[in-house]
Amino acid sequence: MSATVATQLVASLAQHGVRRVFGVPSESFTTLLDALYTAEDPEFVAARHEGGAAFMAEAHATASDRVGVVLGGRAVGAANLSIGVHTARENSTPLLVLVGQLDSRHRGREGFQETDVAAFLGPVAKHAVEESDPRRVPAAVDRALTLARTGRPGPVVLSLPEDVLDHSTSAPPAAPRTLTRPAPSPEDVTALRRLLLGSQRPVVIAGAGVKHSRAEDELVTFAEAWEVPVLAAWRRHDVFPNEHPRYAGHLQMGTHPALVETVREADLVVALGARLNEITTQGYTAPAEAQRIVQVDIEPGQLGKTYPVELGVHADAGCTLRAVGKPGEWRDPGWAEQRHATYRRVTTVEPAEHADRVDNRQIIRALRAELPADAVITNDAGNFAGWLHTFFRFPRARTYVGAASGAMGYALPAAIGAKLALPDRTVVSVSGDGGFLMTVQELETAVRLGAPIVSLVFNNNMYGSIRMHQERRYPGRVIGSGLGNPDLVELAHAFGAFGARVRADAEFPAVLRTALAACRPAVIEIVTDPAQISVWATIDQLREGTA
Template sequence: MSGHTVATHLVASLAEHGVRKVFGVPSESFTTLMEALRAEPALTFVTARHEGGAAFMAEAHAAASDGVGVVLGGRAVGAANLSIGVHTARENSTPLLVLVGQMNSRHRGREGFQETDVAAFLGPVAKHAVEESDPRRVPDAVDRALQLALRGRRGPVVLSLPEDVFDHPADAAPARPATVTRPEPSAADAAALRALLSRAERPVVIAGAGVKQAGAEANLVAFSEAWQIPVVAAWRRHDVFPNDHPRYAGHLQMGTHPELVATVREADLVLALGARLNEITTQGYTAPDRRQRVVQVDVEPGQLGKTYPLVLGVHADALHTLRALGAPSAPRDPAWADQRRAAYLRVTTVEPAEHPDRVDNRQIVRALRAGLPDDAIVTNDAGNFAGWLHTFFRFPLARTYVGAASGAMGYALPAAIGAKLAEPDRTVVSVSGDGGFLMTVQELETAVRLRLSLVALVFNNNMYGSIRMHQERAYPGRVIGSDLGNPDLVGLARAFGAFGARVTADADFPAVLRTALDQPGPAVIEIVTDPEQISVWSTLTQLREGTT
């Protein structure tokens, strides 16, 4: 390894781990590392317009490619900007290597330029964070960081490296991928879970990220068919189970329809399979309630029983668990599963209609699904507009959804860029509200520069809709801070060099979507929506009158 430096070792280690894209904003703190990236043909540096956008891109690229995402930021400012992506990767359980170029070691402790303790700053939102200032130990730190990002519950690992370590000699071989073993259920746990399932009359599976990361989607389908169990998707895990399958019973989101929540509340056994049972999935920790029997299966032992008392906690990988359970010993009655599927169809089916004078968001979502190939990747932002997507859009295939369980605004557009770079031959669509879109709209330049053919839908009601909804519920008619003034979004898209179009009637949307999908570069479709229709199930007037 003669002639190699810490920087070239780091770059070679990334290449060995299958990394092909590194995202970030250039910084003087890692110019030596940038030079090593330039010289490595296997890697491409993707320049973003903000570290927060770069971190979202890296996280989504990892989610779409099932690899490790890598993002670079410089010192305190860059680290602060990308922290939102670190938090999102933690919430999404996405493997992300966060490399921060720290100030020169000899200036530490004297309030040097942009000095901060990066590990202490990002540690609370990361899976692990460390600073390594000894160049001899950096190769081991890189190896450990990559392994930690992938082992157990995946997540973001922060490695802060002072700028003066990068050009030091490094004699170690590049870090190579290690075999990541996934825990298997013990024979006793498998037998106990089989017994619980066999006795249950109304079981339900809440399927989470652990199913997706184990590659167990097909196994879950076979399990649900054999055991006649309805499956609901945890918060923003839409594609964990094919939505058109007879055993799919809905998605647990903000504002889940009561008919879908009833599938959990009426169950006599809840199997949380790779799902964290967080606040949103459980509807504020009310579904299931604490009297219901809950079984949790997770690769992270610290998750077991974290939010609910359990009748059984299984420290195991979802794929191994499903294989160990096999088929039931006797045929099972499908009536319960059929009933819950019927409830799902009843509240999420949209009959075709066209309105030449207004936008009905349900029709936009229906037409969007009809206008996209089954394997299209959809990313979405946070906001009330997402309720229509979460409720009415159907994901027939695995690995077709990339979303932020953190609820971060501004995620969708940079996430679409990351996903498109991971899957260049697939259709990619981002879905945002006007509030979230304008938080990271500068990344539209990134998409134009990279000539990425993707479509960004923007539901525009000139407000922070979810905040307005909460205001109107608590203080009807008394509004502060949630009204927005927006630029001409079509003109803005064109100023960036993207295609832009505006839809003011849902009847026009299918044709506009077809045109946008045919563009050689990015396209923005502004969808002008009625502020009165504040959410899927209520209007502003109803909130003010207290009738919802």
Template sequence: MTSAARTVSTVLADTLSAWGVNYVFGVPSESATHFLDALHEPERPEFVAARHEGGAAFMAEAHAAASGTVGVVLAGRAVGAANLSIGVHTARENSTPMLVIVGQMSSRHQGREGFQETDLPAFLGPVAKAAHEEADPQRVPEAVHRALVLASRGRPGPVVLSLPEEVFGVATTEPLREPVRPSRPRPSADDVAGVLAELAAAERPVIIAGAGVLRSGAEERLREFAVRTGVPVLAAWRRHDVFPNDHPLYAGHLQMGTHPEIVRTLSGADLVLAVGSRLGEITVQNYTAITDQRVVAIDIDPAMLGKSHPVVLGVAADAEAALTDLVRAAPDRAVPEKRAAWATERRAAYEEATAVPAAEHTDRVDSRQIIRLLRAGLPDDAVITNDAGNFAGWLHTFFRFVAPNTYVGAASGAMGYALPAAIGARLARPDRPVVAVAGDGGTMMTFQELETAVRLGAPVVLVVMNNNMFGSIRMHQERAHPGRVVGSELGNPDFAALAQAFGAAGETVRRDTEFGPALAKALMREGPTVIEVVTDPEQISVSSTITELRERAR
């Protein structure tokens, strides 16, 4: 095709290719048929048709997180934009670079309440990093390039680009623009010296490592820095794989319902070094675990420094660049005795809080044993995605992530995330097993995407922890209104049979001893498998039963 015959759609497709994008996820829209046709060429990104725009957005977000590229999702007009908004919010919360392309109605008809008309930038802008509509065909190539740059630089996030339907097929001679690598701002020499001085003065320091470490690929630098300084590391909410969980300096994951001993590692510290972490509500336990500790924060986004807690030093820098400079500047000497004892104590507390002695049951399911068997049955590089709900407490507490790039989760707490995320992650990591762990509530929100997995031949494994309820809601009801259950009880299908109806394999586990063999068979299959694990509704959380919650509320 000559440059004169190129269209906005072909330039858009080739721009994505130049940025290393291999897949565009979405639901086909009549507003973007020219773009879909441009993706038909083999050298361009493959279009993955999902069964719902929300599922497509989750796939794109997870694919970006697992691959290190920009995720791309396509939808049409207001209804498509509304459906995918949950994925936009998730990408924002996860600091995931994503381009959201929305086919808009014709600009000739706007302002007259045309079919599916809405102001798309105004609608999605509040949950996106940025949002823009471009109606001039000759400026679309520039707008796409700018959106990709903005999505990737600084704190990554989702950028929305709304394009009226008539621009996609317009001829253009605008050239392709070369991809721009995100800048990695380094800390100043004074910042490095200041961080090390704060550490030198601390006896009980702790590092909280967040998404900034993952997005900059700084996991190895973090490990080197922790070893060099002897500082224990806590993983921020749903950043499990930021530091190897089997390392002597790993002290636990800060989650909903964090074990009190792991919380004590944070609340008992005299210095908190936050690296790429927002120190958000869940990570700092409803803002109660950091009180009078000195806080030093390193973040690529200056707006995050001191946003949630006062800081004695805020360093605006890329996590990998900062940790590299800190490792180089850190004195090469023995770790102070009190600090070493502190790290040993907190590691022991973590190990005691998360230990699961082997004890398979032949008559029931113990969720702790399911997680132990899941860990034992997977290679270290397997990728785990998980949904939101009380079932996740067992995964968050007892599954140990020992390799980088092995966890993909939604910091937004979005239900319905796990299965579509697993599909996106599997396309990014075709050489690794990918297992989604979900509750029955979240599973049913996006279960239709199992057909997408079957169509793609994606051998993902979905483990459904089924207690026939919205467990987290039920827990809160029992705490505040014991015995008064409204809306949290659910009826469910036979998940194994439903999986088979979709063309996938299905297994049902009613006792611990059945799970290991079911998982082993699933990992050998060429297509997707659903393993339904029937759990006890009485065991409402890792630490409590429904009966215990009612007794405490009396």
């Protein structure tokens, strides 16, 4: 029996293991929605905003290790979900972005919500195309799903005019193709081993390439054999177990100077599936350009893109680690032990309880103590995240879902996407008040779906990171960063979620336990001191120039 383009597309998604399609319904793709209604798989998840839907799809893909799919309509829907496309590109997440376009007969005639979707989203996507010939849509779907997963994964945009979806097609569903992962050449392996054997203070900066290769265990074996400390690239916390004696810390905004010294003192920096972007390199200062750098990346265009490299290896991270093998000789563990000891010294929080105030360090310490080891953390952008990035320890792989793009509003919808992918795992989102209220409407989505996530909201009534930059550059001249917030506890109740407020860190463990036991979405507002603007500075210190 002949299928329609819409039913063939849905069957292709099912063949690729897609369990959910996220989006906001639109008249641009009612035919596709009807095909989803009929199919057993995938399920359509309606969000309250396309930006939230895109964040859910991106996080669902990360947590499930499959292609994420988000559906948006025409110009408005495409514009709203563009933040998720950018996030998927920065995170190297395989994401299929389906945009329902207006009827192809009306293109170029100022049709309702007409825009060139491929031209609009192309600059932030891995690939973007519009296909208006129904005979070519099945091939376009197959190519889009393949492109999203191959090489450096990323978002692929496929714009489909609404009139093509009803057309008949005899094309079979697109089956997933076997992915090939490039292995390093024998010459590259020999060169890399020579550089490692000749170094006294090597360091690995591990990035998304390790995670996408699922090579976390191989990295542990490598670090132990070669006695090399491992630093996590920006927002790749779980790439290496944080309690392991070869872990040396996370390169973030405001990294403690003692951890940055691990990079600056190294005589060989191995960027393993890491892009060496601005944040990871502390504004391109660590490493210095004069340092010896090896870069291993599955995308050849990344090699030497931000730094000149002594050796560029176009290869999959896991294949490279296995090919390099063990050193075959004794390696001095002193350097690696020293760097791990430094990490523990500057990131360990001694237990304390305050009945009169919130110390964010104690909140993070208690959060780690109360959660199971396999709990998944998602987080927003903002200065509040500095405490999480510095003091929370991720003991296992696949326990963090974050946005390397630094997008505000990510944490709550990402937690929903992660929870749907991993229903048996505890999922906690961590936000500031600014980011939380950007996508708070998705709390209704969590309640409707029965997704029992816990959202921590550090509330200082401001855009904290912006305030910090203002105080640093223009002390006392504050504009636009102060906020007025609703009662977040009552807001949670209005959505049908559990809500509680913490005014002292001594209260937090019991409140968290209650929220986890509530078996429904929960919001915990944590009232924080606005004066403590970052992990390492107060507003007064910034104004006085002492921080």
